[in-house]
Amino acid sequence: DAKTTQPTSMDCAEGRAANLPCNHSTISGNEYVYWYRQIHSQGPQYIIHGLKNNETNEMASLIITEDRKSSTLILPHATLRDTAVYYCIVRAISGNTPLVFGKGTRLSVIA
Amino acid sequence: GAVVSQHPSRVICKSGTSVKIECRSLDFQATTMFWYRQFPKQSLMLMATSNEGSKATYEQGVEKDKFLINHASLTLSTLTVTSAHPEDSSFYICSARSTGGSGGELFFGEGSRLTVL
Numbered sequence: 001d002a003k004t005t006q007p008t009s010m011d012c013a014e015g016r017a018a019n020l021p022c023n024h025s026t027i028s029g030n031e032y033v034y035w036y037r038q039i040h041s042q043g044p045q046y047i048i049h050g051l052k053n054n055e056t057n058e059m060a061s062l063i064i065t066e067d068r069k070s071s072t073l074i075l076p077h078a079t080l081r082d083t084a085v086y087y088c089i090v091r092a093i094s095g096n097t098p099l100v101f102g103k104g105t106r107l108s109v110i111a
Numbered sequence: 112g113a114v115v116s117q118h119p120s121r122v123i124c125k126s127g128t129s130v131k132i133e134c135r136s137l138d139f140q141a142t143t144m145f146w147y148r149q150f151p152k153q154s155l156m157l158m159a160t161s162n163e164g165s166k167a168t169y170e171q172g173v174e175k176d177k178f179l180i181n182h183a184s185l186t187l188s189t190l191t192v193t194s195a196h197p198e199d200s201s202f203y204i205c206s207a208r209s210t211g212g213s214g215g216e217l218f219f220g221e222g223s224r225l226t227v228l
Contacts, residue, residue: 034216043117043204043219044155087154096143096208099217101155 003027004088009106012082018075020105022088025069030092033064034099035073037084037107044087044101047073051093078109113139115207117220124195125228131191132223134205140185141207145217146178149202161188195227 005023012018024033032051036044048055048062050071055062061074075082087104091097114137124130134144142163147155159180160168167180177199179191188207192199206219 036219038155041202041222041224043115043222044206046216046218049216096160098145098157098160099206100157101147103154 003090003100004102006086006088006102006105008103009108011108011110012075012078014080014109014111015077018078018082018107018109020073020075020086020088020107021070022073023070024088024090027068027090028092031090032093033062033068033071034089034091035060035062036087036089036099037082038087038104039081039084044099047086078107080109080111083107083109113137113207113216113218115205115218115220117203117205117223119223120221121224121226123226123228126196127194129191129193130195130225131189132203132205132225134188134190134207134220136186136207136218139207141188142185144182144188144205144207146180146188146190147204147206149204149222155204158190163188192225195225197227200225200227 032049034049035047038044048060050062064071085104085106089099116135118133144161146158149155158173161180161182163182169175182188202222202224204222206217208217
């Protein structure tokens with residue numbers, strides 16, 4: 001079973017920041033928080049991951065709470081092409097462990 | 112990011128035939144690849160872990176004799192759906208772990224949509 005909880009769906013106005021929350025209260029010390037998204041009929045796309053520090057890349061920012069029990073993915077300026085299902089996943093650092101997907105959040109960016 | 116490619120992207124076959132799906136890591140070597148399937152409006156479900164040079168490890172409920180996995184090289188894993196039936200119609204997706212980066216990100220192929228008539 002997935003170890004994360006996400007809202008089923010969210011809407012965001014085009015050009016505004018999209019903030020997607022994720023709860024992972026049972027995260028272990030050796031587990032990273034990963035975010036992927038899946039646009040309809042495509043394979044999942046890697047977005048960002050982090051352990052305990054906030055992370056930023058060209059796609060998004062990841063804010064992890066100090067106790068690591070929750071995180072927020074931020075898309076700073078959402079576009080229509082950001083409409084997708086966003087998955088928050090916790091995964092151990094070491095070894096070849098797979099990603100276990102929950103139901104994710106369906107983000108709809110509205111013009 | 113690293114590139115994982117699947118082929119074919121779409122395939123339609125008759126019931127009872129077998130279909131092979133290829134998954135290639137184009138710019139890195141992958142000792143381990145993972146196969147998922149996704150039914151409409153559902154999330155990805157892990158089917159099996161494919162290890163180069165050894166037998167695949169299947170998840171509970173996945174028939175190993177029906178879903179044959181071969182990982183003969185560090186850049187290629189294949190999934191063969193044998194004696195396909197309409198209920199095998201699904202979106203099949205592979206992923207591979209890149210050894211780069213701090214957490215060993217997994218990259219996914221584009222997916223292969225199988226329709227069994």
